[in-house]
Amino acid sequence: EFPQAEELIYLNHAAVAPWPARSRDALTAFAQQNVDRGATDYPGWVAVESRLRKRLAELIGAASAEDIALQKSTSEALSVVAWGLEWNAGDNIILCRQEFPSNRIPWESLQSQGVEIRYLDLASAADPEQAYIDLMDRNTRLVSVSSVQYAGGLRTDLVRLGEACKARDVLFCVDAIQSLGALPFDLNECHADFVMADGHKWMLGAEGLALFWVNPEIRERLKLYQYGWHMTREASDFDAPSWHPADNAKRFECGSPNMLGAHVLDASLSLLQEIGMETVSAAVLERSEFLIERIQGSPTLELLSDPTPQRRSGIVTFSHRQIEPTQLHQQLMQQRVICACRGGGVRFSAHFYNDLDHIEQAVLRAEQLK
Known part of the structure; x- marks a missing residue:
């Protein structure tokens, strides 16, 4: 492979x-179909995309494939959360200083709205989870962590931190890019409200396609700032006189799907699931x-x-x-x-x-x- x-x-x-070799083969077959027949096989492409959502749901323990949104990147998904939530001056968000910029810049961009960013220094934290907990107060709205830190590989105890966030009514956001495809992940255990991960690292996919999961109970709390034909209930009716955001995670997908990336990632995940x-x-x-x-x-x-x-x-x-x-x-x-x-x-x-x-x-x- x-x-x-x-x-x-x-x-x-x-x-x-x-x-993997099978992902190359999937890409080659997809390209050949396109060269030979254009979009004649489009219903088959949609079936591959649907199967990919199911694989991703199984990978993280999501209840339904309809809860999986496909985004361009982890950064885009984090930005959907950061700019989708309603913030008040004085709210605070907790991060660690050693985060990759994707899990730092979207939150720091909220400082113009009066949101405080509280930083944890992992280098001096003997007990990282407790250090996060100690930074929380009644104004803490969200904690954002990486399941695995990108530089040194430190693995976060998501269960412990997720339980602490849940007990304090604090939103819990997990950048899982350095663990999905390499380590087990279970939504039912970690109490995450938001999970995102690009497919081009441990999931062995192509750049340009990422998983995005939002707790269905709070999905509609995220205001939308990207709009287009694909994110509506009426996506298949191009002549519909009115429109409404989709009731599932597709509401976060404004435009045409990345079918090429979907074929590659679907093939790569098939290998991981077989093993x-x-x-x-x-x-x-x-x-x-x-x-x-x-x-x-x-x-x-x-x-x-x-x-x-x-x-x-x-x-x-x-x-x-x-x-x-x-x-x-x-x-x-x-x-x-x-x-x-x-x-x-x-x-x-x-x-x-x-x-x-x-x-x-x-x-x-x-x-x-x-």
Whole structure:
């Protein structure tokens, strides 16, 4: 399923993942249909999109595929929430300083409305969930977190934090891009009100298509600011004299769907579902454990990620005791170890299919650099 170039060791799934062969085949077949017959097969494309919504609903434990909206990106979905809610001057939102800009900028844009942003510094928080809880007060409207932090891979206890938010009537928003496709996720356990994730990382899809889930009980609290033919109840009646927003999550999809991206992501998720997320997750964590133990035992490398078992994810970040992180990253890339420079070090992010021997080779190459 992953016929990558032999000289390549790809450890960058936390950035942009390579597609499985079946996703390439799905894209090729879709393109050939379009070349040969245009949109003659459009009803079949819609069926693929519907199947994708069902797969995504199953991935997060949503009650219905109708609760899944397809967005262009995590950033777009976060912006739908940030600018869809009604805010009052003095309301506050809690974030951590180490968030990726997608989960920071939409909230910070609300400061012009008098919304206060409260920041948690993960670097100094021995108990991150308690630190979030301690920042809450009667003016806290929302807490937004990443299920897994992008730089160091710290895994958030979503159940504990979600329960605390629910008890305080605080909205809970989860950017799940660094966990969906790699780790189990269950809406019924974490009490999230909003969940979003691009498909191009651990879900092995293409850029430009993201999952967006809103708790159906509060869906209509989000005012709409994008409008078009696709987000109405009357979407199939182009001559309808009046219109109403769809009663399901499609109300957040203003225009034509990304059919190309849907075919790719549907094929990629079919692979993950065939293997089973428990098996995928066990394999991802096995590779992280291997990396953590290997780096901890290295005389030249220093582990930066939290090694605590319950905090582990698919991301392992480390530094070299003698080489500056940017230079280390550049040298590894030159040796065809595909990784990222993040969190003051180099980030490896192995998926379930990465061979342990190849991961060992990547660590050896890092150790041997000067």
